[in-house]
Amino acid sequence: MSEIDPAADARTAPVAVWKMLSELKGDALADWRVAEVANRPSPEERGIDLPFPLGWFAVGYSDELPKGEARPIRYFGRELVMWRGEDGQVRVLDAYCRHLGAHMGHGGRVVGDLLECPFHAWRYDGSGVVREIPYARAIPPQVKRPCPQQWAVEEANGFIWTWYHPHGVAPKWALDHYPEASDPAWTPYQRHEWFVYSPLQSMAENGVDNAHFQFVHGTASFPDAKIAWDGHRRTGVVAARMGTPAGEVDGRIVNGQNGPGQAYTRFEGISETLLVAAITPVDRDRVHARFAFTQPRAQAEGPGAGLARALIRDICKQFDQDKVIWDRQAYLPNAIICDGDGPIIRFRRYYDQFYAERTDEPTVRSA
Incomplete structure (x- = not known):
């Protein structure tokens, strides 16, 4: 009988981040998510003293x-x-x-x-x-x-x-409005929050880093995502077979980014779910992340309630796993990228438009 490669086995915790989180449950996990990360290197030493994006x-x-x-x-x-x-x-x-x-x-x-x-x-x-x-x-x-x-x-x-906007320029685009957020047929938000000691760009870049899904989150394979870029917007669609107690079902994960601070993900297949991700920089090396989940009441409060809750737990668990990396990650402007990594360089070109210090002339009057 051939040996199973642990790195390809979705049932096996393949890297240390899982072990670091294994003892954190309930209040201890919630406290860890917002706790100060002590003895971390300075933003300058980590190369994360980036501007705040507009x-x-x-x-x-x-x-x-x-x-x-x-x-x-x-x-x-x-x-x-x-x-x-x-x-x-x-x-x-x-x-x-x-x-x-x-x-x-x-x-x-x-x-x-x-x-x-x-x-x-x-x-x-x-x-x-x-x-x-x-x-x-x-x-x-x-x-x-x-x-x-x-x-x-x-x-x-x-x-x-x-x-x-660091130069006082008026809004350049409108906010997105999600109909589920005000639909009485959908649940009130289930809310989760984190403080992540990283620049917002590194966190957002994670979404196009295909290889990390296997080695951080333990997926059996890399996701096959279709990504579209349109000005300040980025959208992606991932089609996947998802395992449930009743067997595999066809599922889709549809995500969108409206500038750097407003994002959504819609999960379709197992349990319909809208995740509103609100990610706001506090300081050069500190970001406040809020996840707000809503689901159809018929699923979240009906026979499928267990699956609905499990989906939210799993999404938050993956964010916890990423936070272990982000909290001490350096930013390398000339990162060495290989095939299979995903469109990281394309993402960085897209994200550069949000740094007004690099593209705009100051327009704010002095105080």
Whole structure:
């Protein structure tokens, strides 16, 4: 009887990442997903001190920010504050008050649609214009102008999104809207989150790295994906035979990327599932990843509920396995690629368009 090659056996954990995760269950796994990675090399040493890519990025779930509430957030290497006015609209500003630098996300309050600084009660609108100073006869002319960095904000698919561009350029494309996210026949989101100590580009590149699926995730073969590139969009379709307790079924995995920060994956075959992936850079070597899953209630709450839950667990497990690599991976701009790796070089050319520092002239006024 011939020996089975462990690297080709989907039942065998072929690399160390599986062993590292094998003891993490329940709360311990959830804590690990968001824990600081201690003693990691600097972004410069790892070559991951890349610019932040431009695009739409999630800064929170819509239902986590009620009317009249302000909260601090940190993304794109900046301290920010977001609040929802009494009109229901969300606004985002750089967090430091233009008066004496108080952080308005800590102790600031919402008055009508304005944000009030906790230090001297200066009140800001969503463009950063100071509208009221309770103790002053006149508002200084410098703060009657909008802030240099504007943060366009929209809500879609149950998320709050803001547009990031280092030079203050207005949004170049629209957000995608997924009908399943608001369809009462589909479940509320099942939510998972991670902090990954990697640049967003390395994480996104994983999707076209065909060879890693076998050696990190234990698939029996490399996926055969059809990838299309169209401006800021990338789409892919993977057709596969999927094993179930009732035998093999035909399945498809359809994914799309709308710029670097908004992505989706639709799983078809075993259990219909929409994954909304919202991936937002925090610092040069830290990314906040949110996975939001929704499934048809008839499947998720019916006889196929076990399969539906198992699919989500498996997707999250694969992300955990990738995180083990990403957290300490270096970025090699002149990577040596061989046949079978997938279209990594093509992906890097596609992704380069999102680095405005390399393609645009600055347009933001100085503060």
